[in-house]
Amino acid sequence: MLKLDRLTKSFKNRNAVNAISLDIPEGQMVGIIGRSGAGKSTLLRMLNRLAEPTGGSIIIDGRDITALKGRDLLAWRATCAMVFQQFNLVGRLDVITNVMTGRLYHHNFLASMLQLFTDEDRARAIRALDRLGMAHTALQQADTLSGGQMQRVAIARALVQEPRFLLADEPIASLDPLNAKIVMDALRTINQDDGITVICNLHTLDTARAYCDRIIGLADGNLVFDGAPEALTEAKAREIYGAESAEAFSEGLTSTTLDFPIPAAAMAAAQPEYAMGLAR
Ligand SMILES: Nc1ncnc2c1ncn2[C@@H]1O[C@H](COP(=O)(O)OP(=O)(O)O)[C@@H](O)[C@H]1O
Numbered sequence: 001m002l003k004l005d006r007l008t009k010s011f012k013n014r015n016a017v018n019a020i021s022l023d024i025p026e027g028q029m030v031g032i033i034g035r036s037g038a039g040k041s042t043l044l045r046m047l048n049r050l051a052e053p054t055g056g057s058i059i060i061d062g063r064d065i066t067a068l069k070g071r072d073l074l075a076w077r078a079t080c081a082m083v084f085q086q087f088n089l090v091g092r093l094d095v096i097t098n099v100m101t102g103r104l105y106h107h108n109f110l111a112s113m114l115q116l117f118t119d120e121d122r123a124r125a126i127r128a129l130d131r132l133g134m135a136h137t138a139l140q141q142a143d144t145l146s147g148g149q150m151q152r153v154a155i156a157r158a159l160v161q162e163p164r165f166l167l168a169d170e171p172i173a174s175l176d177p178l179n180a181k182i183v184m185d186a187l188r189t190i191n192q193d194d195g196i197t198v199i200c201n202l203h204t205l206d207t208a209r210a211y212c213d214r215i216i217g218l219a220d221g222n223l224v225f226d227g228a229p230e231a232l233t234e235a236k237a238r239e240i241y242g243a244e245s246a247e248a249f250s251e252g253l254t255s256t257t258l259d260f261p262i263p264a265a266a267m268a269a270a271q272p273e274y275a276m277g278l279a280r
Pocket residue numbers: 011016034035036037038039040041042043
């Protein structure tokens with residue numbers, strides 16, 4: 001159980017995250033929604049201490065994460081892998097090396113500095129890439145990939161970290177609908193098959209509804225909704241999104257409204273190995 005107790009982050013005179021208290025049982029897939037500036041990224045970044053809380057606490061296994069330093073802080077960061085909207089791969093490195101950097105959390109300082117990877121690291125990286133349908137790109141330079149492929153590589157990198165929590169900050173905001181679906185499906189599979197708790201910031205409502213067990217709504221740093229997708233009424237959603245409602249609800253702009261079967265040709269273009277599977 002991950003427990004947030006009046007977690008707060010203030011910048012100058014305003015609270016980006018305002019005294020949020022939450023219990024997140026392990027194994028949940030949680031979607032955090034809200035308009036731009038609501039505090040979604042700040043909340044997520046505090047969880048792995050990329051941002052320092054200015055008040056409250058984060059408790060896991062009875063330990064206060066907000067007090068961790070040095071080696072203990074690194075160990076915590078290893079257990080909560082992060083996936084970003086802009087993927088954050090090293091473009092000039094090949095795909096497998098990008099994925100193996102997720103193993104550095106498990107290596108000693110010197111090996112990390114020299115980026116010394118073992119055969120075991122390589123094998124893990126290939127297995128993770130294979131799960132995401134990306135093994136065939138292992139030796140390609142990362143900046144030759146499409147956005148959707150980059151995000152799948154970033155998820156593979158998160159997986160080799162062997163995290164308990166996977167934190168994703170608007171992972172599909174830069175993707176087209178087909179790749180958005182592939183990425184969200186991958187996150188849901190990881191949640192269900194590996195039991196990894198996924199906490200995902202999402203701008204659009206339909207994606208959160210389609211994939212998450214639980215939706216948390218933020219507005220101006222405050223928790224304004226916490227419940228099952230079915231419990232989120234239209235009125236409450238309008239309150240959360242305010243002036244951005246049209247954009248957040250619009251079918252045309254949302255990313256995972258693919259309720260039609262994906263044409264095989266489109267699937268094959270996004271995932272060459274899918275085409276190979278068809279050929280077999
Ligand atoms: N480093 C920072 N310095 C000052 N204000 C910040 C900083 N980061 C975020 N904020 C402010 O905190 C609020 C929440 O931002 P953010 O967490 O990025 O929202 P979201 O991810 O929901 O769009 C916004 O008003 C934003 O301007």
